[in-house]
Amino acid sequence: MRIALIGYGRMGQAVERVATARGHTVIGVIRRATPPSERESLAHAADALIDFSHASAVAESVDLALRTLRPLVIGTTGWDSQREAIAQRVRETGGSVLYAPNFSVAVQVYLHHAVTLAAQLLRLEGWDVAIEEVHHRGKADAPSGTARALAERLQHATQPPREAVYPAPTEHRLTENQFTVGVLRLGSEFGTHRLLLDGPYDWIEITHRAKSRDGFAYGAVRAAEWLRGRKGFYQFQEVLNEILSYLEEQ
Ligand SMILES: NC(=O)c1ccc[n+]([C@@H]2O[C@H](COP(=O)([O-])OP(=O)(O)OC[C@H]3O[C@@H](n4cnc5c(N)ncnc54)[C@H](OP(=O)(O)O)[C@@H]3O)[C@@H](O)[C@H]2O)c1
Structure with missing residues (x-):
């Protein structure tokens, strides 16, 4: 998958490490100062967006994902008060978003x-x-x-x-x-x-x-893989069921 990152702090860098190890390519990073036209073209070129930025940036990331019809995984926390309104907008517009406050x-x-x-x-x-x-x-x-x-x-x-x-x-x-x-x-x-x-x-x-940030990054990358081709506003539980399903198969 071609992944565009939103936020390139401690978590963004961990996601890049884990995604690369799983065979994906991080094609670019959206930072606070990235101009709108550049954000748009990067999102268009990506198969998925992964956001580990700041609560104040989440609504904008969702807008970008809905405009460019790209699946978006959100790991950023601290925006609980907007969550229901955003989830509703994603469902109504046929978007594809998965949020977890903890991807471990x-x-x-x-x-x-x-x-x-x-x-x-x-x-x-x-x-x-x-x-x-x-x-x-x-x-x-x-x-x-x-x-x-x-x-x-x-x-x-x-x-x-x-x-x-x-x-x-x-x-x-x-x-x-x-x-x-x-x-x-x-x-x-x-x-x-x-x-x-x-x-x-x-x-x-x-x-x-947690012994490092890579456990969170791993869950977020697995979520991006899972989200491809799905529409709706999801939580981590369904990805988790898939990850843990080997227990039932044994
Ligand atoms: N869900 C999980 O499993 C999980 C796990 C760990 C952390 N988190 C959450 O993930 C978020 C990021 O954590 P972190 O430790 O990586 O923080 P961090 O090291 O402070 O990095 C945040 C990054 O987001 C960027 N940013 C801020 N506003 C932005 C905007 N409007 N557009 C694009 N980028 C923007 C910052 O850029 P600047 O340098 O320009 O400020 C910075 O590079 C936090 O909300 C944290 O609570 C979630």
Whole structure:
């Protein structure tokens, strides 16, 4: 595939590395300063666009993909408030977009099992939960998209629903059905997510820690391969089902 990248920071460079290793060609990069005509011709020449830029650029990337009829994979986070409107526009105009706040296959498996375990224990008396995330100090949004996804899934999995609170209240206590999401920004940390469970007799921590950015890049490239020929607004789950399907075949 010929891939055009939108954003060429830490993640854009990881995508280039992984895409090249999988036999694809990165034909060019759209940067903040790239003029509209150049963006357009690069998109036309590409089979797929992959965006790891900034939340403020996402709507523009979607416009470019819809105008040039190119599939777009979005890894950029921090634009949740626009997500539903963008998804609707993509569906209405027959576009092809896939978004995931975290493209790591291991993180997705982690989220699934962590939420299942937490939901089971939180049904018992005296259990409490919290989330903590740690990322490099250059990260633009907080909490991370993955921490938000974990919190959201947890809210839906608990009965009665528990509400995520961030930042933690400074002048009053949490209510019984609230839990906190803690954020740390430190050095060059690629990304750590921790689910903490506190019970009457036990303490459980379930942690995922990324060893590099290549795991995210791998998922994004697999998503671009999967998206070819499909129309709609997708999440990573369907790509993940395909990646993990070997488990069922064994
Ligand atoms: N979904 C996932 O699995 C995953 C994993 C890791 C990170 N992320 C997210 O991916 C995004 C990028 O992360 P990163 O670590 O690569 O950040 P980064 O190193 O800061 O790189 C961001 C790049 O985007 C460029 N950019 C900003 N606005 C742009 C625009 N309007 N058009 C084109 N390019 C633009 C920046 O260019 P300039 O140099 O000109 O500013 C920079 O090169 C963040 O939102 C992060 O949270 C997602």
